[in-house]
Amino acid sequence: MNQQGAETEQDLRARVPDERRATLAALELAATLSHFDQRLDRMEGVDSILRETAAKAQGLVEMQSWAFFLVDPETGDFTCALTDGPEDRLRFEREVDALIEDRTFAWVLGRNRAVLVPSGIGAAGRLLLHPLATSSGLWGMFVAFTGEGAESTDLGFYLLTVVFFSCASMLESYSLYRQLQQVNEGLEQQVADRTRELVSINSSLEREVEERSLAEQQLRRTLNEKESYRQHLEAVFSSIQDAIITVDLNGVVLNINAAAEKMLGIPAAQAVRMHHTALQLPCARACQDVLGATLGSGTPVREFRAVSEDGAQVMILGGTPLISLDGTFSGAVLSCRDITRLVSLEQQLRQRHSFSNIIGRSKVMQSLFGLLENLAAYDTTVLVTGESGTGKELVAEALHYNGARSGGPLVKVNCTALSESLLESELFGHVRGAFTGAVRDRAGRFETAEGGTIFLDEIGDISMRIQVLLLRFLESKEFERVGDTTPRRADVRIVAATNADLHRRISEGTFRADLFYRLNVTSVHLPPLRERREDIPLLVQHFVEQCNTELGTRVAGVDEKAMAALVRAPWPGNVRELKHTLEHACVLCRDGYVEAGHLPAELAAVESPPVRFDAAVSGPVSAAAGGAVPQPVAGGFGRRQLDARSITAAIEQAGGNKARAARLLGVGRATLYRKLRELDMSI
Numbered sequence: 001m002n003q004q005g006a007e008t009e010q011d012l013r014a015r016v017p018d019e020r021r022a023t024l025a026a027l028e029l030a031a032t033l034s035h036f037d038q039r040l041d042r043m044e045g046v047d048s049i050l051r052e053t054a055a056k057a058q059g060l061v062e063m064q065s066w067a068f069f070l071v072d073p074e075t076g077d078f079t080c081a082l083t084d085g086p087e088d089r090l091r092f093e094r095e096v097d098a099l100i101e102d103r104t105f106a107w108v109l110g111r112n113r114a115v116l117v118p119s120g121i122g123a124a125g126r127l128l129l130h131p132l133a134t135s136s137g138l139w140g141m142f143v144a145f146t147g148e149g150a151e152s153t154d155l156g157f158y159l160l161t162v163v164f165f166s167c168a169s170m171l172e173s174y175s176l177y178r179q180l181q182q183v184n185e186g187l188e189q190q191v192a193d194r195t196r197e198l199v200s201i202n203s204s205l206e207r208e209v210e211e212r213s214l215a216e217q218q219l220r221r222t223l224n225e226k227e228s229y230r231q232h233l234e235a236v237f238s239s240i241q242d243a244i245i246t247v248d249l250n251g252v253v254l255n256i257n258a259a260a261e262k263m264l265g266i267p268a269a270q271a272v273r274m275h276h277t278a279l280q281l282p283c284a285r286a287c288q289d290v291l292g293a294t295l296g297s298g299t300p301v302r303e304f305r306a307v308s309e310d311g312a313q314v315m316i317l318g319g320t321p322l323i324s325l326d327g328t329f330s331g332a333v334l335s336c337r338d339i340t341r342l343v344s345l346e347q348q349l350r351q352r353h354s355f356s357n358i359i360g361r362s363k364v365m366q367s368l369f370g371l372l373e374n375l376a377a378y379d380t381t382v383l384v385t386g387e388s389g390t391g392k393e394l395v396a397e398a399l400h401y402n403g404a405r406s407g408g409p410l411v412k413v414n415c416t417a418l419s420e421s422l423l424e425s426e427l428f429g430h431v432r433g434a435f436t437g438a439v440r441d442r443a444g445r446f447e448t449a450e451g452g453t454i455f456l457d458e459i460g461d462i463s464m465r466i467q468v469l470l471l472r473f474l475e476s477k478e479f480e481r482v483g484d485t486t487p488r489r490a491d492v493r494i495v496a497a498t499n500a501d502l503h504r505r506i507s508e509g510t511f512r513a514d515l516f517y518r519l520n521v522t523s524v525h526l527p528p529l530r531e532r533r534e535d536i537p538l539l540v541q542h543f544v545e546q547c548n549t550e551l552g553t554r555v556a557g558v559d560e561k562a563m564a565a566l567v568r569a570p571w572p573g574n575v576r577e578l579k580h581t582l583e584h585a586c587v588l589c590r591d592g593y594v595e596a597g598h599l600p601a602e603l604a605a606v607e608s609p610p611v612r613f614d615a616a617v618s619g620p621v622s623a624a625a626g627g628a629v630p631q632p633v634a635g636g637f638g639r640r641q642l643d644a645r646s647i648t649a650a651i652e653q654a655g656g657n658k659a660r661a662a663r664l665l666g667v668g669r670a671t672l673y674r675k676l677r678e679l680d681m682s683i
């Protein structure tokens with residue numbers, strides 16, 4: 001009772017009898033033990049179980065100090081797991097060693113209840129031992145020093161059995177709990193490891209899927225490319241002009257293209273699986289030979305020229321081995337090119353229609369081309385004769401540019417354009433002071449033409465003095481400049497031209513016979529156009545094309561009527577006149593077809609019997625196609641009058657330009673100069 005007279009809990013307990021207190025303690029203990037198991041997961045470990053057990057045991061029996069010895073599951077030895085004070089550990093260990101030694105320990109284990117024994121090492125007080133055991137095994141031993149008054153008959157001693165059984169159960173449960181926890185942790189670790197493994201497998205699978213889809217895309221692209229390549233090849237295969245037949249190693253047809261279908265006259269589906277020898281091929285024998293050789297040798301046969309038995313067809317055959325992707329030889333490809341048309345064109349070409357800008361299909365022009373080809377190869381002097389405008393200058397150019405001197409200069413001199421003294425100086429040069437106005441030395445045309453050709457036009461009109469000088473040059477290759485005495489040499493080929501009748505001039509005494517023979521080492525005569533009218537359509541076509549290129553006209557050709565007029569005209573000015581007439585007509589016409597109305601009135605007006613055209617050409621003659629060959633027509637124009645009045649008018653119209661005036665008059669410059677001299681005109 002306290003001073004205020006209130007009773008404390010201690011007072012209340014003190015008044016309760018001993019038995020009842022013991023019963024209360026037992027009930028309290030039972031109540032706490034019933035919660036024991038449920039606290040396993042919250043326990044901090046074996047120490048906490050032992051401490052709590054010791055606390056409960058102390059509540060039942062008075063103890064000075066205590067210790068728990070647990071069985072080591074590995075060795076089976078008892079080791080001190082916990083004491084209530086660290087300083088007591090050694091004392092308890094020695095006690096336990098002694099009790100084990102004297103077998104007291106084993107004896108207590110067999111009892112499985114609280115036992116009081118004297119100290120094994122002779123210490124004061126008694127020891128309380130209680131095994132920690134469950135039905136499944138022994139877990140350890142509780143050891144404590146009790147107070148002097150403790151008696152094993154006390155109720156607390158009996159209750160200790162419950163406490164230590166609970167403790168052993170707890171230890172067992174805790175051990176199972178720990179084992180479970182470890183198993184659990186192991187499982188969790190396994191799950192984590194497996195998860196990690198699966199994640200890595202998953203990501204590598206994802207990578208694999210990605211790579212596979214990329215590879216698929218690539219494959220699809222490659223397949224598309226392959227397909228389009230195949231389609232291109234198929235397009236090429238079917239569009240190619242050559243007939244193509246592929247066969248396997250046994251000569252059985254695998255495929256043929258459109259050209260081959262056309263050639264054989266059967267569809268590909270019918271040809272496939274036939275033996276190639278059964279195909280109706282032109283030049284069949286040669287085709288079989290080429291395929292046989294390719295199949296037999298596995299090597300290509302190139303450019304095999306074959307002619308059909310009737311000679312009507314010419315083919316170029318080729319055999320190529322078929323090599324599979326893996327490199328194995330699996331058949332052959334036969335290609336057949338029909339060159340019949342080409343061969344005939346080649347033959348036509350051989351009959352040349354032109355030589356170095358000179359156009360002509362007439363026989364006389366054909367033989368002229370041959371002659372020019374021969375003459376070009378030699379260095380001889382050539383005399384070119386023919387009426388004005390027949391192409392003498394063209395011949396000189398052809399001889400020069402097709403010969404060995406083509407790299408050197410071609411110097412053209414119109415001998416009628418200059419007076420005798422000027423011509424001498426022009427041809428051979430002069431030295432300073434040679435004549436009034438000769439202020440410095442000047443090389444003549446012979447020197448300029450060194451290594452090349454000199455074209456002396458209108459040679460028939462040169463004076464006797466120049467004839468002598470020329471003769472000397474022809475004989476010795478030497479000359480002197482005017483006003484000089486030093487002989488000079490020039491390596492020059494001479495091509496001379498004239499439209500004059502040199503034989504008559506010789507007989508009249510105006511031309512030296514010896515010079516004539518020197519010049520006429522070889523001669524080329526150009527017939528007037530009226531004597532080779534079959535050349536006119538070709539020349540017309542040539543000049544129309546030339547006008548389109550040079551004058552920018554877009555003339556398609558010449559219509560039938562105009563062509564007839566052109567063919568029957570007498571052409572006193574020859575090809576030059578024809579050329580000028582067409583230039584004039586093209587300018588008037590500009591595009592479409594040249595009609596009779598575009599031609600000079602006198603030409604279009606001439607009436608004549610109807611012209612008979614070559615059957616091959618009945619419509620207008622196109623600029624691109626060859627012309628018709630009309631029958632020659634007699635009569636028509638008279639030679640154009642070159643009188644003083646018309647010459648003066650032309651020169652006036654040409655603004656004093658003699659070349660243009662000559663064009664207007666339809667004559668060459670040389671002719672105009674000659675006429676001017678004949679008429680003694682000094683314009």
Ligand SMILES: Nc1ncnc2c1ncn2[C@@H]1O[C@H](COP(=O)(O)OP(=O)(O)OP(=O)(O)O)[C@@H](O)[C@H]1O
Pocket residue numbers: 357358359360386387388389390391392393394395457499539575576579667668669670671
């Ligand atoms: N056969 C031909 N093929 C193509 N053009 C030709 C032919 N003959 C002459 N010509 C052309 O005719 C024009 C006159 O030709 P060229 O000057 O060669 O004649 P020429 O006989 O020398 O004349 P001239 O005696 O009046 O000097 C030139 O424009 C020339 O290109």
